[in-house]
Amino acid sequence: MTWFKLPEITYPLHVDTIGKVLALDGEIDVYCNTCAPWRGHRLNLVAIAKRHGIDYSSMHWDLIKVVYCPECRTAGRSDKNLSFQHRTNHLPRCDVVTRKQTN
């Protein structure tokens, strides 16, 4: 198991690394502008951090070096016509379910 030490968040805020995105509970979606510009996929930021380090850049020109569109690659097209969208996590993080005692 790999553990990451998340970076300390400092201000003024610059969310420019994978670690800072994770520390702020953010996410990055990737869109292929060639085959499906309407369909985003959530990047596995932990996998990118494991492979390239927690301080790897979250900027477009650095992400595009390590991410590609598998559908375009298989079809023989350019697989780097990608867009990235940083966003905050909108899903609830709590997995605890409170059940009402019936007896």
Ligand SMILES: [Zn+2]
């Ligand atoms: Zn594509």
